[in-house]
Structures are given as structure tokens and as C-alpha cells.
Amino acid sequence: MNEKIKPRVALFEAVHPVAASILQEHGFRVDSLKHSPSAQELAELAKSSTLIGVRSKTKITAQLLSGSTALAAIGCFCIGTDQVDASAAELGIPIFNAPFSNTRSVAEMTLAEIICLSRALFQKSSQLHVGRWDKSSKNSREVRGRTLGIIGYGHIGSQLSVLAESLGMRVVFFDTARKLALGNAQSLSNMDAVLAASDFVSLHVPDMASTRNLIGAAQLQNMKPGAMLVNNSRGKVVDLVALASALKSGHVGGAAVDVFPEEPAENGEGFTTPLAGLANVILTPHIGGSTEEAQEAIAVDVAEKLARFWTQGCTAASVNFPAVDLPNVRSGQVRILHVHKNVPGVLSKMHTLLANAGVNINAEHLQSDQNTSYVILDVDAFQDANIMNALRTLPETIRMRVAG
Ligand code: NAI
Numbered sequence: 001m002n003e004k005i006k007p008r009v010a011l012f013e014a015v016h017p018v019a020a021s022i023l024q025e026h027g028f029r030v031d032s033l034k035h036s037p038s039a040q041e042l043a044e045l046a047k048s049s050t051l052i053g054v055r056s057k058t059k060i061t062a063q064l065l066s067g068s069t070a071l072a073a074i075g076c077f078c079i080g081t082d083q084v085d086a087s088a089a090e091l092g093i094p095i096f097n098a099p100f101s102n103t104r105s106v107a108e109m110t111l112a113e114i115i116c117l118s119r120a121l122f123q124k125s126s127q128l129h130v131g132r133w134d135k136s137s138k139n140s141r142e143v144r145g146r147t148l149g150i151i152g153y154g155h156i157g158s159q160l161s162v163l164a165e166s167l168g169m170r171v172v173f174f175d176t177a178r179k180l181a182l183g184n185a186q187s188l189s190n191m192d193a194v195l196a197a198s199d200f201v202s203l204h205v206p207d208m209a210s211t212r213n214l215i216g217a218a219q220l221q222n223m224k225p226g227a228m229l230v231n232n233s234r235g236k237v238v239d240l241v242a243l244a245s246a247l248k249s250g251h252v253g254g255a256a257v258d259v260f261p262e263e264p265a266e267n268g269e270g271f272t273t274p275l276a277g278l279a280n281v282i283l284t285p286h287i288g289g290s291t292e293e294a295q296e297a298i299a300v301d302v303a304e305k306l307a308r309f310w311t312q313g314c315t316a317a318s319v320n321f322p323a324v325d326l327p328n329v330r331s332g333q334v335r336i337l338h339v340h341k342n343v344p345g346v347l348s349k350m351h352t353l354l355a356n357a358g359v360n361i362n363a364e365h366l367q368s369d370q371n372t373s374y375v376i377l378d379v380d381a382f383q384d385a386n387i388m389n390a391l392r393t394l395p396e397t398i399r400m401r402v403a404g
Helices: 018-025 039-048 062-067 103-118 121-129 155-166 191-197 217-222 240-249 292-312 346-356 385-392
Strands: 008-011 029-032 051-054 073-076 147-151 170-174 200-203 228-231 254-257 281-283 333-341 361-368 372-380 397-402
Touching: 008 018, 008 039, 018 029, 018 292, 039 062, 051 292, 073 292, 103 121, 103 155, 103 200, 103 228, 103 254, 103 281, 103 292, 147 155, 147 191, 155 170, 170 191, 191 217, 217 240, 240 254, 333 346, 333 385, 346 361, 346 372, 346 385, 385 397
Parallel strands: 008 029, 008 051, 051 073, 147 170, 147 200, 200 228, 228 254, 254 281
Antiparallel strands: 333 372, 333 397, 361 372
């Protein structure tokens, strides 16, 4: 069976080298490339690769996917997966990403910005760069004892909560889902209560219809006079025109913004925002999660998910595929991974086929989405290649292989 040939992985866009090491440990031959490939180069490599790893620049088109019959899975070594065409799922190709590996980096940057805003450090530094000495304690305050309000108490918000308390801050938060408060943090019943109670408000919600313009003129008005706002979540969560106006009036005392409704696709492109040039406003180009540590953590996370999919068939962490998982296959057994069209009767055909060949099924896990079903079958080891061929040639089969 050609499943036993050493599989090949193509990694693009200078994915952190730890990914190659992990995949090599799992028996892969790894091609690590620093650049984003041309469509032609990508098509060539995809033909002979079992796995492909990309970051955000490499586009995986429907045409490329349909022509890459050897491709078993795609790793997006980043947060988003929009660069891969949606047809991947129908073709039986799961996509894995690393949605939470950079969350500590965002939490740390947020805390740093809160201190910088509280001491107007960027403003003082900018003035000194142009020769203005302004030594004064006016409006410069410690964060100890002050209240941080966190909107969205997920991976980032909850880490920020712990870090802020370690500085002696009081933490209140609001999350639409019920969340366990860490340390001495206090969960409040609505966002307005958080806005009204806080000296600093930090936003850590996802980009969804319900969070678009979550913070507009009315919400800014609900903040304490002089309180400061940090948005390191998503650009459309804050109405920047309203924020600029609240900053100009002095009602909001400062802001740090890392994410914008429209962001340049490339470094060096022009950029404008209503916040440009305003006092005590820190602007950063969507770098909250961009650290060396995050890149390494992303590489470990995605490579391990790919390896687990290859060796065990696990799709539990995939973004586009029915979530199927079973413990390690036992010795003396074979794990069959079968992706098929979600229509009635396929499982029963597979059972009959195996039963007729005298092959016992020891474990089975099936999940389906609207179009696709994915089943893992752990069966007694068998020698008859015809069984695999018969499963592969069922008219409903999309893809199949033996794990590892
Ligand atoms: P998460 O999914 O772990 O947490 C988000 C939380 O927000 C959830 O607990 C959810 O229940 C809550 N939530 C949703 N709607 C809400 C609402 N209307 N009010 C209050 N809470 C609400 O997400 P995570 O990892 O903490 O990320 C938070 C945000 O940070 C996301 O938008 C993510 O895209 C962004 N992010 C930004 C980065 C950057 O470079 N600046 C890097 C990484 C993430």
C-alpha cells in the first residue's frame, strides 16, 4: 500500500523551524521554504505533498485543491484560515490552525499599554525626541489600586486579568458567556456596569455581527471621565470616529489601538485613521500577537495537530471538518480513515464489506456535517489489499487512507 511510503510536507513562508522538527520526528520528509510560492511552484509541490503548511500570504485555491490528490491536510500556521478555499472540506481535506497560541503576547502588550497610558509615556517620549523637556507628575499615575474593566473574558481577557491583579489592580469584567472569575476578579452583569466602574477598559471580544461597533459614542459616554480605552481585539469593535471625538473632548483620557476596520495588506502601504495625531493615543500596526514566542507556539500547535491527524486521524482541532477522535490504535489493529459523502447507507456498506471479508471492527467513531461524513474504524489487522480497494472505490468515497 502506498500509504507506507514516507510522506512529504511542504512548509512555506518561513514557518518556525520547530514545526519541521516535530513533523520529522513523525516520519515526514520536510521541505521548508522561506517564501510564499508562485501558483505554479505551489501546484508542483502540492502534487507530491501529503501535508502543506502556509501562513497568511499563500492562497490555496479550489483548482489547486482539486488537482492535489495526495494532499491529506493543510496547516495554517496563523490564526485565520481564509487563505484556503472552502472546497477543502468537500474534498476531504481538513484544515488546522492555531487560534490561541499568541494570546499571552496580546495580554502582555495590553498590560504594557495600560501602564504607558497611565504615565503618558509615549507622549513624554515623543516630546523629548523633538527636544521638549517636560518633567511633571501631573496626570501621571500608578496603576496599582486602579480598576481595569475587561470586556470578553476568554483566552486573552482572562490572562490579562491575572497579570493586572499581580500589579495590584482591581479587575472587573463582563462576558456574554458564563466565565469563572480568576483570582479576585469580579464578574459584572452587563457591559455598561464595567464601563462605569473602570479607570481602564480593555476589549477582548471576537469579531461577530453582535460586536460590530460594540463601543460607540453612547458607550464611551458611559465611561468614567478621564478613563482610558484599549482595543487589541478586532478593528470593527470600536467606532473610531466616536473615539476620536471622545478623546478630543477629554472625556476619554487616552487610548491604545492595535486593530483597525481597514488594515493595509502589505507593510509600507499608506494608512490613515481618525485617531492619528491625537494626544496620549498609542497606535500599533496589529502586532498584539506578533512575537517570536507566539510564532514558535503556533508552529508547535499546528505541527502537532497535523501529526496527530496523520498518525491517528484526529480532526477534533480542525476548523472545517467533522470532529472525530479515538484513543491510539491498539497493536494488532489497523485504523481506517474514511471520508465520504453524507448520504444514507455508506456506513452499512462499509460494515458489510468488512464483515464479508471476516474483518472484525473493534472501534468506530463517525461524525458528519451537512455534506461530508468522516469515520474512523479500528479493525483487526488484515492482509487482503482488495478490502482497501473496495472501500476506496465505493461511489460515495471522497478520500481514504490507513492512519500513519
Ligand atoms: P476567545 O474566543 O478566547 O474570547 C472571546 C470572549 O469574548 C469569549 O469568552 C466570548 O464569550 C466573549 N464575548 C463575545 N461577545 C461578547 C460581548 N458582546 N461582550 C462580552 N463578551 C463577549 O478569544 P481570544 O483568544 O481571547 O481573543 C480575543 C480577541 O483578540 C479576538 O477578537 C481575536 O481575534 C483578537 N486577537 C488579536 C490579536 C492581535 O494581534 N491584536 C492576536 C490574537 C487575537
